[in-house]
Amino acid sequence: MGDDAVAKAKRAAAYRAVDENVKSGQKLGIGSGSTIVYAVERIGELVKEKKLTDLICVPTSFQARQLIREAGLLLSDLNQHPELDVAIDGADEVDLHLNCIKGGGWVIDMPLCTCRC
DSSP, X not given: OOHHHHHHHHHXXXXXXXXXXXXXXXXXXXXXXXXXXXXXHXXXXXXXXXXXXSOEEEESSHHHHHHHHHTTOOBOOTTTXXXXXXXXXXXXXXXXTOOEEOGGGTSOHHHHHXXXX
């Protein structure tokens, strides 16, 4: 798959994850990586169109924090919102049984803490 096809697949996956799982009023964990860029893009679009309201976004990384700010979304943290309604993150590998591998081991602590909340 070429780079353009990979980017299109990531955008489609991120948009679908947002469209099917994010609802107004949720406390939302925002993961890291290349696919999350598209998820935050979609959340920002839906907020601007007023199709999503009252979201609180909790980042798992510096990258996610910056994306949330750039999209004009409400930024918070786990100290203020230790219980989340849903977390969106990508996976580096997925097998036929939908088992996922995330982060190659180095950027994993904060996403795991966020997902367990």
